[in-house]
Amino acid sequence: MAKQIKFVQGNEACVEAAIYAGLDFFAGYPITPSTEIAELLSQRLPRKGGKFIQMEDEIASICAIIGASLTGHKVMTATSGPGFSLMQEGLGYAIMAEIPCVIVNVQRGGPSTGLPTHGSQGDVYQARWGTHGDHAIIAMTASSHQDLFQITVEAFNLAETYRTPVILLFDEGIGHMRERLVLPEKGEIPLVERLRTAVKGGVDFHPYLPREDGRLPMADFGGIHRYNVTGLYHDMWGFPSDSPPIVHGLIRHLVDKIHNNVNHIARYKEYHLEDADNIFISYGSAARSALHVVKSQRKKGERLGLLELQTLWPFPYDLVREKCARARFVLVVEMNMGQIVLEVKRAVEKPDRVVLANRVDGVFITDADIRNTLRIIEGKGV
Amino acid sequence: MAKPKLKAHHIIREWCKGCGICVHFCPTNVLELDSEDKVTVARAQDCICCLQCELRCPDLAIEVETQTE
Amino acid sequence: MAVKDYIRERFFPHMWCPGCGHGIVLNSMLRAIDALGLSKNEIVMVSGIGCSSRISGYVDFHSLHTLHGRALAFATGVKLSRPELNVIVPMGDGDALAIGGNHFIHAARRNIDLTAVVMNNRIYGMTGGQYSPLSGQGILATTAPYSNIDSDFDVVDLASAAGATFVARTTTYHARQITDLLKAAILHEGFSVVEVMSQCPTYFGRKNRLGSAVDMVERFKKITTPIGSKAKREHPELIERGIFVQKETTEYCSAYDDVIEKAMKGN
Numbered sequence: 001m002a003k004q005i006k007f008v009q010g011n012e013a014c015v016e017a018a019i020y021a022g023l024d025f026f027a028g029y030p031i032t033p034s035t036e037i038a039e040l041l042s043q044r045l046p047r048k049g050g051k052f053i054q055m056e057d058e059i060a061s062i063c064a065i066i067g068a069s070l071t072g073h074k075v076m077t078a079t080s081g082p083g084f085s086l087m088q089e090g091l092g093y094a095i096m097a098e099i100p101c102v103i104v105n106v107q108r109g110g111p112s113t114g115l116p117t118h119g120s121q122g123d124v125y126q127a128r129w130g131t132h133g134d135h136a137i138i139a140m141t142a143s144s145h146q147d148l149f150q151i152t153v154e155a156f157n158l159a160e161t162y163r164t165p166v167i168l169l170f171d172e173g174i175g176h177m178r179e180r181l182v183l184p185e186k187g188e189i190p191l192v193e194r195l196r197t198a199v200k201g202g203v204d205f206h207p208y209l210p211r212e213d214g215r216l217p218m219a220d221f222g223g224i225h226r227y228n229v230t231g232l233y234h235d236m237w238g239f240p241s242d243s244p245p246i247v248h249g250l251i252r253h254l255v256d257k258i259h260n261n262v263n264h265i266a267r268y269k270e271y272h273l274e275d276a277d278n279i280f281i282s283y284g285s286a287a288r289s290a291l292h293v294v295k296s297q298r299k300k301g302e303r304l305g306l307l308e309l310q311t312l313w314p315f316p317y318d319l320v321r322e323k324c325a326r327a328r329f330v331l332v333v334e335m336n337m338g339q340i341v342l343e344v345k346r347a348v349e350k351p352d353r354v355v356l357a358n359r360v361d362g363v364f365i366t367d368a369d370i371r372n373t374l375r376i377i378e379g380k381g382v
Numbered sequence: 383m384a385k386p387k388l389k390a391h392h393i394i395r396e397w398c399k400g401c402g403i404c405v406h407f408c409p410t411n412v413l414e415l416d417s418e419d420k421v422t423v424a425r426a427q428d429c430i431c432c433l434q435c436e437l438r439c440p441d442l443a444i445e446v447e448t449q450t451e
Numbered sequence: 452m453a454v455k456d457y458i459r460e461r462f463f464p465h466m467w468c469p470g471c472g473h474g475i476v477l478n479s480m481l482r483a484i485d486a487l488g489l490s491k492n493e494i495v496m497v498s499g500i501g502c503s504s505r506i507s508g509y510v511d512f513h514s515l516h517t518l519h520g521r522a523l524a525f526a527t528g529v530k531l532s533r534p535e536l537n538v539i540v541p542m543g544d545g546d547a548l549a550i551g552g553n554h555f556i557h558a559a560r561r562n563i564d565l566t567a568v569v570m571n572n573r574i575y576g577m578t579g580g581q582y583s584p585l586s587g588q589g590i591l592a593t594t595a596p597y598s599n600i601d602s603d604f605d606v607v608d609l610a611s612a613a614g615a616t617f618v619a620r621t622t623t624y625h626a627r628q629i630t631d632l633l634k635a636a637i638l639h640e641g642f643s644v645v646e647v648m649s650q651c652p653t654y655f656g657r658k659n660r661l662g663s664a665v666d667m668v669e670r671f672k673k674i675t676t677p678i679g680s681k682a683k684r685e686h687p688e689l690i691e692r693g694i695f696v697q698k699e700t701t702e703y704c705s706a707y708d709d710v711i712e713k714a715m716k717g718n
Contacts, residue, residue: 047715060553061524071529090518226492230508406665441463
């Protein structure tokens with residue numbers, strides 16, 4: 001059978017992938033540049049018996065998907081910066097209560113209402129530290145619609161595997177750009193389904209006691225196991241506790257389950273790293289321009305390489321250190337005042353050789369912008 | 383309908399916080415707070431099984447067990 | 452006692468203060484559930500943050516203790532994703548109507564089949580006695596040391612105007628009425644609101660010199676009257692108790708079933 005090929009916006013690719021992954025509940029609030037995701041899902045979900053609801057705000061949206069996840073559904077919400085700010089409260093709750101969900105942030109320029117119709121990658125740290133308190137988080141991104149599809153499906157898989165919210169940090173450029181998308185066939189990308197407990201009715205069920213492999217089986221609300229879910233520190237039954245050993249154990253668990261699995265969660269692509277003198281590190285739509293520069297300069301004999309990060313959090317420090325070990329300079333290409341560049345500096349052996357190539361005026365970063373930075377570090381002037 | 387007859391008052395002493403709501407609202411003055419401010423049955427024979435104490439107990443600490451004759 | 456079948460006994464005595472009205476609400480609520488013969492597995496209790504919200508930890512149902520003010524938003528997700536469940540949402544007055552006010556009116560507007568219980572003690576108890584949107588003018592609170600200048604909401608008027616299809620009010624003095632109203636509210640298909648005037652002797656009572664818990668419960672008898680009573684005509688300041696709104700209109704989840712049907716036909 002011929003593959004189905006579509007010419008779609010990134011937001012639509014995200015919708016296709018979410019449906020492919022088994023999404024059956026979406027709650028959201030309209031906000032540029034993510035609105036198409038809600039619009040499309042309001043059409044698509046009821047066609048497969050799923051549910052779409054437009055809530056009164058983004059706070060309510062994330063709360064509603066958490067509630068729906070607890071009844072055993074795969075859930076998602078989508079927003080942009082201002083809405084993502086409002087969602088931080090619910091995000092922390094989902095982290096604490098270990099509830100699988102996917103949160104899409106199609107980034108626009110900030111702070112505040114900022115630049116609604118222009119791209120940015122300014123929410124990288126907000127994804128990491130936007131909600132209060134110590135925690136770990138998974139945040140992923142992609143630079144093409146085909147990758148966006150793959151990464152979106154994987155976001156659902158990781159949410160189920162680690163019982164955690166997963167953030168998809170797309171940006172306006174990717175969200176609104178149209179390009180070719182080949183829809184994978186059923187089974188082509190493996191899906192991780194909800195791990196439900198095998199404990200029988202009447203037997204004590206511990207919703208917050210990890211198995212030996214670290215996974216925590218769940219029980220659907222409405223099923224035979226009644227338990228408590230709270231945003232407070234809690235014991236293995238889910239009941240509030242401020243006992244120091246329980247508090248310590250839980251925060252370690254919440255952080256370790258992600259950080260001990262950095263290598264399993266890391267997704268990336270690499271281009272010409274094997275002989276590269278200078279390496280670009282980029283992600284999301286900015287990586288498209290970075291790749292363009294790599295390809296065009298290689299034709300002129302300049303040995304450039306690109307490490308495109310698809311998992312931003314947990315940050316793959318070891319990977320970045322290894323890949324950049326032989327580079328003279330590392331150029332981090334991103335559309336913000338310098339966020340991932342700081343993590344790259346923390347990762348590599350020579351942080352003074354890490355340089356930022358950025359653009360923050362709402363205009364998509366171009367190959368010329370990146371080449372200018374390259375010329376400066378090579379002492380050629382602009 | 384036959385009137386319910388008292389079988390027993392069941393009081394969970396550890397749950398009682400001694401607010402006195404049951405004592406106050408008992409129409410026949412059956413209950414008292416003891417020296418530790420816990421509810422105690424002082425005049426069981428006067429109980430008319432109206433459940434005013436049981437229904438209003440904020441601590442869920444009183445049950446009036448009845449039997450219908 | 453049948454009530455004991457529905458609680459998590461190991462957490463008793465509960466954490467509420469002596470004489471707190473919230474225990475009476477819990478007591479009466481369990482009797483309503485028992486009388487309806489609902490299975491514990493088909494009940495989800497969703498609460499927010501505050502003294503009132505701790506109620507969800509004490510009941511042996513599926514329990515979801517959420518964020519301050521957000522209980523109805525979480526509950527909307529639970530209910531819409533699994534409409535066959537009975538979802539009960541106990542909230543405090545600040546929880547439901549200050550930080551949660553927007554969720555409250557929108558849940559009412561949608562007429563989604565949730566049972567919202569507003570445990571109204573007119574104060575923030577857990578944080579130590581600050582005024583709430585239901586305190587009203589002239590009330591003393593730790594954040595209104597010169598007496599409160601904020602007007603209060605009337606929960607019944609607000610819920611009715613926002614579109615709730617079952618709206619009722621009673622007090623902790625009227626324990627049997629709490630049970631009766633909750634039975635009717637749970638059975639009602641649509642968004643139902645039951646306001647229970649509840650006493651906080653520790654903060655509201657002490658600050659406002661209303662006496663002991665007993666005095667406060669007695670006061671509920673004096674300051675309220677059944678809807679449309681003669682007493683109300685003679686003393687308009689009395690607060691009415693009973694069912695104010697009870698009407699059948701399309702419930703949200705069943706309306707969404709129609710959306711699904713339409714969408715599937717169009718496929």
